[in-house]
Amino acid sequence: MTALLQVDELKTYFFTRDGLFKSVDGISLTVKKGKTLALVGESGSGKSVSMLSLLGLIPQPPGRIVGGKAFFHDRDLLHLPDRELQALRGEKIAMIFQDPMTSLNPYLRVSIQLTEGLRAHHNEISKKEARRRAIEALEHVGIPDAKQRIDRYPHEFSGGMRQRVMIAMALISRPELLIADEPTTALDVTIQAQILNLLKNLQKEMNLSIILITHDLGVVAGMADEICVMYAGKIVERGTADDIFYTPSHPYTIGLLGSMPRLDSGKGDLKAIPGLPPDPSRLPKGCPFADRCPKVMRQCRDDHPLPLRKYSSTQEALCYWEKKEGEKT
């Protein structure tokens, strides 16, 4: 199994009048062909910014990618000329966004929005051919009457249907990597499940790699092969889905799992993590989670890089605290 995307020490900072925001502060991750990697964290933890950085979609200024490498096949996305990156966007790497209401242009017919990417990347595809493929893509994502509905405007679709249109739009040029930024957050719970199932089926069919960005561990459960938990611009724990769900080893991950409603647990078991994430322009010394951490120790606030603790070949956490074998969490 080869790596499709290899991100190494990516750093994206925002230089604003109110100070320096270290939105993404040295994250590394690997996405394998046909697999799903989930980036999990609260809003503001840097998960969206890191992915937007890969595609060169960070507003510059104030944002700037200050370091790192990101190899997609053998090309470093972070150091690619604009033109070449533009040629990859939508063609090899596609992205879908949280709110399908605002992510689709309300002033344009869906047909134009579906085909324009294809036509921008391939001069040889005729209007008719592009339209045919767009209808096919709509049918593929389960939109009935695609032939008629392709000429509608986005507001004439329901929320779930709109997200299906977004997915059709992203997959029309058969990309290798799909970045899905909170794809189900704006949708009803029942629709959420449908969309996630759709993504899973399409992935199998097209051997698609997916990076799933979400704040909701519940969304991740059935989808992800590997999970990276982000906090304040850093990946604090990574592991397979089983690692994260059954043997979480970073106090933050444990907290996240504890705040998740479960069917099998009794009432009153929901524990929110106390406090709020730190202001990203005034990150404390040491571990940014220290103020909210139930296991906090003295050295956590030292001005040293945090130790990376390996639990297995697949699982590691950025923390002083070491979980003992069999310790109840």
Added chain:
Amino acid sequence: MIMKAAVVEAEKGRSLWQDAFQRLLKNKMAVIGFCYLIVQASLAVLAPWIASFPFEETDLLLGAVAPDSVHYFGTDALGRDMFTRVLHGARISLMVGILATAVSLAIGVLYGSISGYMGGRVDNIMMRLLEILYALPFTFFVIILMVLFGRNIYLLFIALGAIQWLTMARIVRGQVVSLKKMEYVDAARSMGVGHVRIIASHLIPNVLGTVIVYVTLTVPNVILEEAFLSFLGLGVQEPMASWGTLISDGVGAMQTYPWMLIIPCASLMLTLLALNFLGDGLRDALDPQASKD
């Protein structure tokens, strides 16, 4: 519960205004505009004492002279001191601007808040009426009125104010409709507070921000309208002068006495500029969402 809500509301209100004030101070052009207006307004108010000549005093022997140390802005063809006349023009123009805006404010806020607060059928009818009024060529009406009733300056205030109230009413209504849905109005209503009191003590204070911005942008409009009418010879009458009449006089004389045109033009332009900068600044300060970047 309601007490608490009211206190929270008040605190939010206070910090909101303080925030807005801070933002306004950061906007250099708005501050400069504001200072300019203060100076301009004081000069206008104090005109009879500052100006060294009575504004209607003619000196036919002197005729038109270029600006010098006696007549800072020169004199017109009748030998009247231009500095004096421009200051007196400022009195008229600013007075019209303020009074006519006050008229438009009174009508607009009343109409808009009643329409928005009542809702339903009343709202529907009032808005339909507004729609029809919007289509009327008001400036032409004012021209007709000014012609027919003589150039009465009080009529001018009312007529100009009456042109401007439509948009004000619409803005206020929009604000009221959205505010009406908020909890504290429900709270007040559930305690049996009457309609009038709800409008007066809850809705109007909250609509204030938007209204202030719109007022700042209305004043230059009214000044412009007045100057426009005076320019056509339909505004204030000789020997009184407003910037419009001065510009109109200047057009006739510009080939020989260009200062007669340039000075009143510059006065009008600078005042409008200052008002527009202040208006922009206030809008940015009071409604940060309305203007990104």
Added chain:
Amino acid sequence: MTKFILKRLLIIIPVLWIVATLTFFVMRMTPGGPFDTDRKVPEEILKNLEAKYHLDEPLAAQYLRYMGMLLQGDLGPSFRYPSRTVNEIIAETFPVSALIGLLGLIYALILGVGAGIFAASKPNTKRDFLPMTFAMLGISLPSFVIGPLFMLVFAINLEWFNVAGWTEAKDAVLPALTLGTMYAAYFARLSRAGILDMVHQDFIRTAKAKGLPGWLIMLRHTLKGGLLSTVSFLGPAVAAMLTGSLVVETIFSVPGLGRFFVQSALNRDYTLVLGCVLFLAVFIVLMNLIVDIAYAFMNPKVSYDSNGT
């Protein structure tokens, strides 16, 4: 869509009725008539004149007579220019005003929207501040200020144009520039704000993520939504330009409808004033309708929303 247009067309009727009635009665309520001149007109001639124009009838009868004529599209004879009808005068002078207005509008749109796009492409840089400072100046320069200044510079000092008059084609240039400059400034501000509003929209990010080239994003995604506010301002702008033409035509001695209107108001030429106001009211309402339809085409949500209300 058809329903929307019909509804807007229907509103013209009450508008015209109100305009006609209001203007009619206001003009008759006041002392002084069209035949009050400095010269004393003999009683008998005055009687004859009044009879000829039915001014001796009761007011209600005059009103009904006028309304009846109006329904047939007849605006009546002019009091001051006895040999001509109001229809003739409007037919003769309006094309002149329309030409200047159209030229001014085209100039304002090209300069204004161009400056707006230019400024919005690099917000908060010199490229933005410079045109926007000019736009700020522009909205503070009414036509009766900029007109004489243009005349002073381009006609009197540089002698590129005639000072006034309406004899050659280039006589339209200064009036059109005068009329358009303030609106160019408004258009620049509106289009800049509209475009910057779009730049922050999620769908622009989507378009970028699709790998579209920048020019296509600007043309297809940014401008369409970004210029909506400019389009909706076109209606008021056209109406205001008509008002502005009163001044511009007076300054440059252009024989257009605006100048006739001012003169007829000063002369108390009842029928001409009434005719001009009615004509302009219809024109303004129609312009607004056209703009609204264009807006509805650009913004697919509008036709839907207006069905409900």
